[in-house]
Amino acid sequence: MESETKNNTCPFRLRASRDALEIIQGKWRIPIVISLTYGTKRFGEIQRDIGDVSPKMLSQELKALEENKIISRTLYDSMPVTVEYSLTPLGQSMNKLLDELLNWGNHFRKEIVG
Amino acid sequence: MESETKNNTCPFRLRASRDALEIIQGKWRIPIVISLTYGTKRFGEIQRDIGDVSPKMLSQELKALEENKIISRTLYDSMPVTVEYSLTPLGQSMNKLLDELLNWGNHFRKEIVG
DNA sequence: TATAGCAGTTACCTATGAGTAAGTAGTTAC
DNA sequence: GTAACTACTTACTCATAGGTAACTGCTATA
Numbered sequence: 392m393e394s395e396t397k398n399n400t401c402p403f404r405l406r407a408s409r410d411a412l413e414i415i416q417g418k419w420r421i422p423i424v425i426s427l428t429y430g431t432k433r434f435g436e437i438q439r440d441i442g443d444v445s446p447k448m449l450s451q452e453l454k455a456l457e458e459n460k461i462i463s464r465t466l467y468d469s470m471p472v473t474v475e476y477s478l479t480p481l482g483q484s485m486n487k488l489l490d491e492l493l494n495w496g497n498h499f500r501k502e503i504v505g
Numbered sequence: 506m507e508s509e510t511k512n513n514t515c516p517f518r519l520r521a522s523r524d525a526l527e528i529i530q531g532k533w534r535i536p537i538v539i540s541l542t543y544g545t546k547r548f549g550e551i552q553r554d555i556g557d558v559s560p561k562m563l564s565q566e567l568k569a570l571e572e573n574k575i576i577s578r579t580l581y582d583s584m585p586v587t588v589e590y591s592l593t594p595l596g597q598s599m600n601k602l603l604d605e606l607l608n609w610g611n612h613f614r615k616e617i618v619g
Numbered sequence: 620t621a622t623a624g625c626a627g628t629t630a631c632c633t634a635t636g637a638g639t640a641a642g643t644a645g646t647t648a649c
Numbered sequence: 650g651t652a653a654c655t656a657c658t659t660a661c662t663c664a665t666a667g668g669t670a671a672c673t674g675c676t677a678t679a
Contacts, residue, residue, distance in 0.1 A: 401543055401554055404607055408535050411610030416530070417666075421522050429515055434626050440515055448667065450627055460617060471625060471676050481616055488605040493518055495602045496525030502595055503574060531636070548656050562637065564657060585646050585655060621679085628673070635666075643658075649651085 411488075414459055419444055419452045421492065424478065424485060427462060431477040461485070525602075528573055533558055533566045535606065538592065538599060541576060545591040575599070 397403070415421060419441070426432060426440040438449055453476060456462045461482040467473040511517070529535060533555070540546060540554040552563055567590060570576045575596040581587040 398611075401540060404539050404603075405536055405555065407607040407610035407614070408539055408603070409610070410614050411606045412532070412535060414613060416532075418526070418530075419667095421526060422519055425518050425522055426515060435624080441519065445668065445670095446627060447629085447669090451667095472674095474626065481613070484612055485609060488602075488609045489518075489522070491602040491605040492525045493521040495599060496521035496523070497512075498598055499528065499595070500521070500524050533637090549654085559638065560657060561639090561659085565637095586644095588656065622677105623679100624677080625675080626673100629671085631669085631671105633666100633668080636664085638663080639661085641659085641661105643656100645655085647652105647654080649653100 414461065417452065419448055420456060421489070423449070423452055423456060424461065424482060425489060427476060427478045427482065428486075428489065431475050433473065433475055437476065456482075528575065531566065533562055534570060534575075535603070537563070537566055537570060538575065538596060539603060541590060541592045541596065542600070542603065545589050547587065547589055551590065570596075 422441050422444070423437060426437045432440070434446075434449065434453075437453075438444060438446065441449075453462065453464070457464050460479055462476050463479050465475045465477070467475065536555050536558070537551060540551045546554070548560075548563065548567075551567075552558060552560065555563075567576065567578070571578050574593055576590050577593050579589045579591070581589065
């Protein structure tokens with residue numbers, strides 16, 4: 392058991408949500424992580440998965456996710472240079488969060504869009 | 506059973522995540538919802554809970570959440586006008602999503618901040 | 620030789636998110 | 650009568666997010 396300083400207090404929950412939101416924030420980070428839950432992918436594959444992300448934004452957000460240890464970038468020095476992106480264990484730990492996000496997204500769509 | 510058109514396909518998950526992100530996006534919406542999970546509250550109470558939100562942003566984001574049917578606003582015509590905000594059933598349905606967000610936020614903090 | 624693909628980068632522009640400060644209208648407490 | 654609280658609104662500003670378009674250097678293919 393952890394020390395029972397209630398982890399349900401409002402200030403505690405607010406701080407935790409801010410930590411998470413800082414990483415998640417933006418239009419493209421979650422979509423990128425979702426794309427990578429299907430396995431290691433290359434720049435162009437992620438771009439095609441998402442469909443409407445520009446190379447500029449994709450590059451920028453991949454860097455941010457790498458800095459936050461959510462994804463890892465591997466460069467293969469093959470002759471047409473190959474780069475592969477994949478989720479780190481920390482990135483994989485977003486599994487349940489993503490599931491709930493998707494669950495709720497569907498629920499919301501059914502309720503509102505009808 | 507639902508029709509088994511795989512709800513796990515990448516395009517399906519991307520669409521669902523976008524629906525959810527559109528509502529969640531921004532610095533203040535999740536904190537507001539978290540504050541209201543502790544029950545019906547008034548403008549000033551939410552502001553004090555969150556601590557560093559300006560009345561302008563709070564007012565703006567409360568309106569957005571109301572438009573999306575996440576919260577409801579009730580005006581009491583008592584003599585100093587009283588306004589109360591509370592979660593709708595749709596807002597309450599964010600429960601699990603919030604839990605996972607907070608779980609992951611804590612996990613992230615432990616992993617990175619150390 | 621030319622076209623297309625890979626993995627981006629760079630420059631430029633605009634829209635929006637968010638902060639600051641002050642004001643409003645009514646009421647209550649000192 | 651004046652200060653303070655309630656629930657905001659308005660005006661102004663700045664920084665960032667995000668979009669568009671063009672360009673880079675390399676290689677493979679027709």
